[in-house]
Amino acid sequence: xxxxxxxxxxxxxxxxxxxxxxxxxxxxxxxxxxxxxxxxxxxxxxxxxxxxxxxxxxxxxxxxxxxxxxxxxxxxxxxxxxxxxxxxxxxxxxxxxxxxxxxxxxxxxxxxxxxxxxxxxxxxxxxxxxxxxxxxxxxxxxxxxxxxxxxxxxxxxxxxxxxxxxxxxxxxxxxxxxxxxxxxxxxxxxxxxxxxxxxxxxxxxxxxxxxxxxxxxxxxxxxxxxxxxxxxxxxxxxxxxxxxxxxxx
Amino acid sequence: xxxxxxxxxxxxxxxxxxxxxxxxxxxxxxxxxxxxxxxxxxxxxxxxxxxxxxxxxxxxxxxxxxxxxxxxxxxxxxxxxxxxxxxxxxxxxxxxxxxxxxxxxxxxxxxxxxxxxxxxxxxxxxxxxxxxxxxxxxxxxxxxxxxxxxxxxxxxxxxxxxxxxxxxxxxxxxxxxxxxxxxxxxxxxxxxxxxxxxxxxxxxxxxxxxxxxxxxxxxxxxxxxxxxxxxxxxxxxxxxxxxxxxxxxxxxxxxxxxxxxxxxxxxxxxxxxxxxxxxxx
Numbered sequence: 001x002x003x004x005x006x007x008x009x010x011x012x013x014x015x016x017x018x019x020x021x022x023x024x025x026x027x028x029x030x031x032x033x034x035x036x037x038x039x040x041x042x043x044x045x046x047x048x049x050x051x052x053x054x055x056x057x058x059x060x061x062x063x064x065x066x067x068x069x070x071x072x073x074x075x076x077x078x079x080x081x082x083x084x085x086x087x088x089x090x091x092x093x094x095x096x097x098x099x100x101x102x103x104x105x106x107x108x109x110x111x112x113x114x115x116x117x118x119x120x121x122x123x124x125x126x127x128x129x130x131x132x133x134x135x136x137x138x139x140x141x142x143x144x145x146x147x148x149x150x151x152x153x154x155x156x157x158x159x160x161x162x163x164x165x166x167x168x169x170x171x172x173x174x175x176x177x178x179x180x181x182x183x184x185x186x187x188x189x190x191x192x193x194x195x196x197x198x199x200x201x202x203x204x205x206x207x208x209x210x211x212x213x214x215x216x217x218x219x220x221x222x223x224x225x226x227x228x229x230x231x232x233x234x235x236x237x238x239x240x241x242x243x244x245x246x247x248x249x
Numbered sequence: 250x251x252x253x254x255x256x257x258x259x260x261x262x263x264x265x266x267x268x269x270x271x272x273x274x275x276x277x278x279x280x281x282x283x284x285x286x287x288x289x290x291x292x293x294x295x296x297x298x299x300x301x302x303x304x305x306x307x308x309x310x311x312x313x314x315x316x317x318x319x320x321x322x323x324x325x326x327x328x329x330x331x332x333x334x335x336x337x338x339x340x341x342x343x344x345x346x347x348x349x350x351x352x353x354x355x356x357x358x359x360x361x362x363x364x365x366x367x368x369x370x371x372x373x374x375x376x377x378x379x380x381x382x383x384x385x386x387x388x389x390x391x392x393x394x395x396x397x398x399x400x401x402x403x404x405x406x407x408x409x410x411x412x413x414x415x416x417x418x419x420x421x422x423x424x425x426x427x428x429x430x431x432x433x434x435x436x437x438x439x440x441x442x443x444x445x446x447x448x449x450x451x452x453x454x455x456x457x458x459x460x461x462x463x464x465x466x467x468x469x470x471x472x473x474x475x476x477x478x479x480x481x482x483x484x485x486x487x488x489x490x491x492x493x494x495x496x497x498x499x500x501x502x503x504x505x506x507x508x509x510x511x512x513x514x515x516x517x518x519x520x521x522x523x524x525x526x527x528x529x530x
Contacts, residue, residue, distance in 0.1 A: 050420065052416065052419070055415070055416070055419065079424055080422065081422075082419065082420055082421065086421070087420035089413065089420075093411070093414065093416065094417075095414060095417060095418070095431075095432055096414075096432075096436055097435075105423070105431070106421035106422065106423070108431075109423035109431075110422070155417070158417075159420075159421070162422065
């Protein structure tokens, strides 16, 4: 069952043709890794999945992206789409408020006021992000008091608090040290049971470790995609071979 | 060798410039305080102004008028200015025609001599709208005067809010207005408060546009539709009518109060700024 279906997707930043005729199915409850050298369009593709590119001027899109069979670019309720498709960014970006308020943010944005409901959702989300044991005694503390890795797990908690179906991760560990990275990867092992995860990563080892499917990008094109093991062990395309062998990129 | 001589000349010029600035500031402060401080006592601050009984004459009505003027003009200008800044940074397309027109207007407004605002206020608010010489006319005139400051400073504060906050909020499905209310405005708050306090200084400091619109009646105004005399206008009035040594002393005493007020406002701005910065980072 495919969660997303990307069909003939082209994206232009003004004159710059950033995504060229992308066709990519993204399966449900699997981890799909998007890899490729810098500027190849992998982050851009990730951001088309929750329409984050809408925030940028002069972006033109053709083709379509469907979520559960519905074209998300026909959707009027972009907020509703983003509630279903959560996002974790490259640099941890907690809001300048308390740990509790950070996690409660998405719920409050939906107009939920019931303190009991929010309390429960905050605890569940923090447990789900493997952060509860570290912060349960200082929920009112400022989010900026946490370490980088904790902040990133807080951002994951913030995303899962509103119970999305998909989590998009844009190089979520590139700003973290190896130990914090390891913790996030462990966490993803848990999350993959309940969520469809799409992750952009620079690290081929990370893609190998955590993903079921891998898609390789090259200068705006999707070179090849398939089972992660197959991509890394017997790549079909010369460019993929070069990239996964570390010849460039 | 030449090099060291040039270095020395440059260094002494730089030091000279810096010291001159400090000397003038200290000199002026000392001059005002030395001449004024001894006449500032409780009677001077709390008594009504009297032309006849100069021994017991005070500036209480002017203090009240000044406070009215500050509160009223900030209460009108701050919401308008903040909303304009929000429009410019969050809603309008960057570089669009509307943005350019509004920017041009605020920049031009900032460059106009303040007495011209007074003239406009007098013909429009006082006469055409029939508000008379009143605190309200004065406050409305000062509103136009301080709007550019508020818009500019707030805009800069809003632009400085990291894109990551906006992305984080939109990424959770939050609406634009919710994002502005919960994340953008709170993050920009130190800058917004600075703009308000800078404007407060401006309102306290202006004289010409104030006496042209609020008049010079030296008693506590009954309402915002009553005329009032602010401290700065009072100082202007005293210095243009120096008949006795009492007037002279009162002028310096009023100047002292003004300077202490402005210094206090500066100090409070810094404290609030630091406090909020700590809270955010």
